[in-house]
Amino acid sequence: MSQEILIGKVAILLATLEESETAPFQPLLKGVHYCRGKVGAMNMEKVIAAVETAATRENLITENLYRENHALYHAILEALEGVTRGQFAIGDMKRTVGLRFAVVRGRPYTDKREGEWIAVAFYGTIGAPVKGLEHEAMGLGVNHI
Amino acid sequence: MSQEILIGKVAILLATLEESETAPFQPLLKGVHYCRGKVGAMNMEKVIAAVETAATRENLITENLYRENHALYHAILEALEGVTRGQFAIGDMKRTVGLRFAVVRGRPYTDKREGEWIAVAFYGTIGAPVKGLEHEAMGLGVNHI
Amino acid sequence: MSQEILIGKVAILLATLEESETAPFQPLLKGVHYCRGKVGAMNMEKVIAAVETAATRENLITENLYRENHALYHAILEALEGVTRGQFAIGDMKRTVGLRFAVVRGRPYTDKREGEWIAVAFYGTIGAPVKGLEHEAMGLGVNHI
Amino acid sequence: MSQEILIGKVAILLATLEESETAPFQPLLKGVHYCRGKVGAMNMEKVIAAVETAATRENLITENLYRENHALYHAILEALEGVTRGQFAIGDMKRTVGLRFAVVRGRPYTDKREGEWIAVAFYGTIGAPVKGLEHEAMGLGVNHI
Amino acid sequence: MSQEILIGKVAILLATLEESETAPFQPLLKGVHYCRGKVGAMNMEKVIAAVETAATRENLITENLYRENHALYHAILEALEGVTRGQFAIGDMKRTVGLRFAVVRGRPYTDKREGEWIAVAFYGTIGAPVKGLEHEAMGLGVNHI
Amino acid sequence: MSQEILIGKVAILLATLEESETAPFQPLLKGVHYCRGKVGAMNMEKVIAAVETAATRENLITENLYRENHALYHAILEALEGVTRGQFAIGDMKRTVGLRFAVVRGRPYTDKREGEWIAVAFYGTIGAPVKGLEHEAMGLGVNHI
Ligand SMILES: [Mg+2]
Numbered sequence: 032m033s034q035e036i037l038i039g040k041v042a043i044l045l046a047t048l049e050e051s052e053t054a055p056f057q058p059l060l061k062g063v064h065y066c067r068g069k070v071g072a073m074n075m076e077k078v079i080a081a082v083e084t085a086a087t088r089e090n091l092i093t094e095n096l097y098r099e100n101h102a103l104y105h106a107i108l109e110a111l112e113g114v115t116r117g118q119f120a121i122g123d124m125k126r127t128v129g130l131r132f133a134v135v136r137g138r139p140y141t142d143k144r145e146g147e148w149i150a151v152a153f154y155g156t157i158g159a160p161v162k163g164l165e166h167e168a169m170g171l172g173v174n175h176i
Numbered sequence: 177m178s179q180e181i182l183i184g185k186v187a188i189l190l191a192t193l194e195e196s197e198t199a200p201f202q203p204l205l206k207g208v209h210y211c212r213g214k215v216g217a218m219n220m221e222k223v224i225a226a227v228e229t230a231a232t233r234e235n236l237i238t239e240n241l242y243r244e245n246h247a248l249y250h251a252i253l254e255a256l257e258g259v260t261r262g263q264f265a266i267g268d269m270k271r272t273v274g275l276r277f278a279v280v281r282g283r284p285y286t287d288k289r290e291g292e293w294i295a296v297a298f299y300g301t302i303g304a305p306v307k308g309l310e311h312e313a314m315g316l317g318v319n320h321i
Numbered sequence: 322m323s324q325e326i327l328i329g330k331v332a333i334l335l336a337t338l339e340e341s342e343t344a345p346f347q348p349l350l351k352g353v354h355y356c357r358g359k360v361g362a363m364n365m366e367k368v369i370a371a372v373e374t375a376a377t378r379e380n381l382i383t384e385n386l387y388r389e390n391h392a393l394y395h396a397i398l399e400a401l402e403g404v405t406r407g408q409f410a411i412g413d414m415k416r417t418v419g420l421r422f423a424v425v426r427g428r429p430y431t432d433k434r435e436g437e438w439i440a441v442a443f444y445g446t447i448g449a450p451v452k453g454l455e456h457e458a459m460g461l462g463v464n465h466i
Numbered sequence: 467m468s469q470e471i472l473i474g475k476v477a478i479l480l481a482t483l484e485e486s487e488t489a490p491f492q493p494l495l496k497g498v499h500y501c502r503g504k505v506g507a508m509n510m511e512k513v514i515a516a517v518e519t520a521a522t523r524e525n526l527i528t529e530n531l532y533r534e535n536h537a538l539y540h541a542i543l544e545a546l547e548g549v550t551r552g553q554f555a556i557g558d559m560k561r562t563v564g565l566r567f568a569v570v571r572g573r574p575y576t577d578k579r580e581g582e583w584i585a586v587a588f589y590g591t592i593g594a595p596v597k598g599l600e601h602e603a604m605g606l607g608v609n610h611i
Numbered sequence: 612m613s614q615e616i617l618i619g620k621v622a623i624l625l626a627t628l629e630e631s632e633t634a635p636f637q638p639l640l641k642g643v644h645y646c647r648g649k650v651g652a653m654n655m656e657k658v659i660a661a662v663e664t665a666a667t668r669e670n671l672i673t674e675n676l677y678r679e680n681h682a683l684y685h686a687i688l689e690a691l692e693g694v695t696r697g698q699f700a701i702g703d704m705k706r707t708v709g710l711r712f713a714v715v716r717g718r719p720y721t722d723k724r725e726g727e728w729i730a731v732a733f734y735g736t737i738g739a740p741v742k743g744l745e746h747e748a749m750g751l752g753v754n755h756i
Numbered sequence: 757m758s759q760e761i762l763i764g765k766v767a768i769l770l771a772t773l774e775e776s777e778t779a780p781f782q783p784l785l786k787g788v789h790y791c792r793g794k795v796g797a798m799n800m801e802k803v804i805a806a807v808e809t810a811a812t813r814e815n816l817i818t819e820n821l822y823r824e825n826h827a828l829y830h831a832i833l834e835a836l837e838g839v840t841r842g843q844f845a846i847g848d849m850k851r852t853v854g855l856r857f858a859v860v861r862g863r864p865y866t867d868k869r870e871g872e873w874i875a876v877a878f879y880g881t882i883g884a885p886v887k888g889l890e891h892e893a894m895g896l897g898v899n900h901i
């Protein structure tokens with residue numbers, strides 16, 4: 032395997048598992064930077080902002096450095112493709128999301144010239160704006176940073 | 177929570193984790209039917225066929241009952257949106273995938289009138305058709321069956 | 322033909338034809354449940370809500386049963402793909418729609434194990450938000466329920 | 467109504483109805499040129515070619531006049547959005563189509579400066595490449611010519 | 612070459628170049644009608660309106676003639692596909708655009724039966740709603756009119 | 757302006773202009789690395805390969821360094837969105853392309869921490885697989901590298 036740290040897998044587990052379930056995976060968190068958060072929203076913009084704000088606050092990306100913001104932004108968009116599955120909209124389509132997310136930054140490849148990469152994962156529910164009329168959704172985006 | 181069994185989460189874990197890592201999650205597998213498989217491909221059709229074949233062989237869906245094939249097919253497509261993130265193509269876009277997948281069928285909702293649902297998850301790599309020039313990808317689709 | 326009742330065709334005719342033109346097709350309405358409605362809107366959410374409200378009020382789907390709401394929702398989305406043809410937006414793209422719609426629920430297949438399916442059809446106009454600067458549009462979505 | 471001839475409605479009816487059912491709609495065919503055809507395929511290219519060939523052979527468009535070919539081509543693509551609902555592929559997605567189509571050319575608007583327009587409609591089935599595992603699909607595209 | 616006037620190229624240059632840089636290309640402007648404009652926006656509707664308003668005011672299209680408005684509208688949409696690259700949204704995706712645009716109308720083909728065509732080009736920046744966190748974007752749409 | 761070198765604009769001009777027309781823009785080429793090429797194809801894969809091969813051969817990206825291949829790949833895909841405008845396919849949609857392309861690598865931002873970025877531009881024709889039945893198309897993709 033050319034990847035020694037699976038930042039995508041780490042992001043998926045951090046987004047999908049409850050805090051109490053993550054214990055067996057602590058070794059995977061060695062050597063990466065990460066943050067977690069939650070967002071409930073009927074618009075995409077709020078979801079994107081929640082991830083960007085968390086990643087900036089936790090120093091996963093450098094504020095006002097466009098290079099890093101750009102890498103994160105496209106990773107978020109790719110992850111949202113998985114959540115929205117074909118139409119890039121939430122409230123406009125009369126649906127709402129309740130998501131947990133994780134951002135992971137690290138050096139996945141054994142060849143150190145590959146440098147740092149970033150992974151964004153979402154896990155939660157998507158559905159009608161009525162309590163309980165919803166099913167699970169998930170998305171993962173990965174980018175070089 | 178209106179869902180007592182998270183078939184999507186189970187599918188994600190079965191697709192993402194190594195066999196050896198799934199031990200702590202055995203209790204989650206109670207009360208669901210599932211199967212796992214692997215597929216490497218440069219075309220979508222082969223990926224879809226691999227999941228359909230595994231699910232039929234493991235009796236997760238009834239062969240030749242269109243209702244169940246239709247439910248599975250749309251769940252696969254939704255999961256592939258997450259894997260392909262915006263363009264529904266693999267080899268046509270000069271990329272290849274190596275994926276592990278899981279199909280989970282069960283009754284997620286506490287209200288038993290909600291009946292059975294099916295979840296399909298993929299996890300693996302996507303990238304150039306050159307060993308190692310690839311990153312992780314993931315997708316989840318959920319449908320009523 | 323494996324289908325004895327063409328619920329999609331019935332939905333198309335109910336959406337496309339004037340009340341006065343539907344007489345020759347009364348025999349097709351035997352054995353199905355259906356409703357019709359109209360909606361003019363510049364946002365997707367309002368169009369989706371109009372169909373859901375009509376279908377719930379006419380008892381085509383069971384209120385608060387997610388299984389049936391989910392089946393209808395995806396049928397509506399698929400029908401809207403035909404109406405919007407590539408971009409899932411109305412007012413955001415400076416266009417407006419005036420649509421007649423029909424929802425049809427029935428057992429299309431000769432094999433009774435196939436159970437019930439639902440079809441949603443739209444027919445009307447789409448165009449600039451200026452009277453008359455518009456052309457016809459149509460869409461059909463079909464799902465198992 | 468600013469349209470006196472509904473070329474889209476005519477195309478929908480010609481594609482959806484059996485020959486024997488079209489009798490009541492003969493008056494709608496006054497003042498338009500139209501053709502009908504059938505195509506079964508697992509690739510988009512064959513579907514597009516079938517419509518173009520029929521329309522050229524029936525003199526609905528002028529061969530080798532790009533202006534008219536371009537108008538027809540985009541009308542076909544828009545109609546196929548309705549048939550494929552979100553992913554522009556057939557066999558690549560392990561599905562097949564059996565479609566009846568109609569092309570209608572005429573002057574829909576009361577204001578004669580609006581000139582000629584063209585409508586393309588498809589109606590038929592889409593599904594797994596297994597007899598009977600399929601449901602109905604429909605699409606309509608309209609363009610100025 | 613079957614095209615003697617490249618209206619697309621003219622539109623690209625008018626949108627991309629500063630006024631002072633267009634001098635060498637004055638000969639290309641012979642025989643076409645064109646206009647230029649600027650728009651900064653966080654919603655698609657405002658961008659579309661800016662181009663339509665400019666084209667109408669400069670008499671590139673005939674006001675209230677749907678045929679011409681329809682041709683322009685689809686050319687704008689195609690150009691915006693290049694600007695937005697996959698998701699037809701701006702502010703909903705927490706991004707903003709600052710664009711220069713050009714609309715060019717002319718007879719590109721040597722065969723005069725091909726008649727008039729219209730090209731719309733955008734050039735500018737797209738990015739986060741923070742000064743400087745942006746990169747360049749471009750799009751071109753071409754249609755028969 | 758936060759960008760002192762417009763790599764996107766340079767790529768657009770190199771792709772759009774004939775060799776003889778580029779003289780006035782020589783100063784823009786200072787401080788960037790670039791290459792140009794041509795490709796005619798009915799499949800996406802061949803277009804992607806043509807750009808990757810040219811960029812690798814001209815040392816614009818480091819062979820087998822995934823980080824750089826990944827940056828280029830996504831820039832190519834974004835540029836192809838502009839060329840294909842909504843459906844990511846060429847021959848599958850019965851169309852063909854004849855494109856000139858340019859790849860430009862440089863440091864666009866005044867803030868040197870922003871590092872290197874890459875731009876890919878296409879310009880040429882798209883249309884039916886019949887000589888002359890085609891119109892112009894363009895696309896631009898920009899990414900951090
Ligand atoms: Mg990637």
Ligand SMILES: [Mg+2]
Nearest residue numbers: 166318391395
């Ligand atoms: Mg769903």
Ligand SMILES: [Mg+2]
Nearest residue numbers: 246250463601
């Ligand atoms: Mg279906």
Ligand SMILES: [Mg+2]
Nearest residue numbers: 456608681685
């Ligand atoms: Mg239109």
Ligand SMILES: [Mg+2]
Nearest residue numbers: 536540753891
């Ligand atoms: Mg075109």
Ligand SMILES: [Mg+2]
Nearest residue numbers: 101105746898
């Ligand atoms: Mg970008």
